[in-house]
Amino acid sequence: MxxxxxxxxxxxxxxxxxxxxxxxxxxxxxxxxxxxxTARTSPSLSAEQIALARQLTGQEGKPVATTARLFGVHRAILYRALPAVAA
Incomplete structure (x- = not known):
């Protein structure tokens, strides 16, 4: 119309x-x-939580989706907070 x-x-x-x-x-x-x-930060995760998530995904080999569920955030937030983690 x-x-x-x-x-x-x-x-x-x-x-x-x-x-x-x-x-x-x-x-x-x-x-x-x-x-x-232009700068995106992750206010839903503290620096301590980011460090723990980096340890869980890197050293212990947990999937990002599982780690994100542990922290109660979407996995995209973890990918932004942990730029070294590959998809």
């Missing part, structure tokens, strides 16, 4: 006014233009 001309005009006016005022459409207090931070 096509947009009505009135609705289309309103959208165009809103977007063009924002562009002319150099406004960012990111969330408030998000840090401005870019929205997402």
């Amino acid at each position: 096509p947009l009505s001309p009135i609705l289309r005009g309103g959208i165009h006016k809103t977007l063009s006014s924002g562009r002319s005022n150099r406004q960012s459409f990111s969330a408030p207090n998000s840090g401005g233009e870019g929205a997402r931070s």
Whole structure:
């Protein structure tokens, strides 16, 4: 269903006014233009937990998914925290 001309005009006016005022459409207090931070940290795991996870996956050979379940986090969080662990 096509947009009505009135609705289309309103959208165009809103977007063009924002562009002319150099406004960012990111969330408030998000840090401005870019929205997402480039550095990702793992706040759900402490340094001690990361060290233990590194020991479990490296020396003891436990799978990352099993180790993640032990800590109650998704395995992607462990892969981010332990960059040396191969998939």
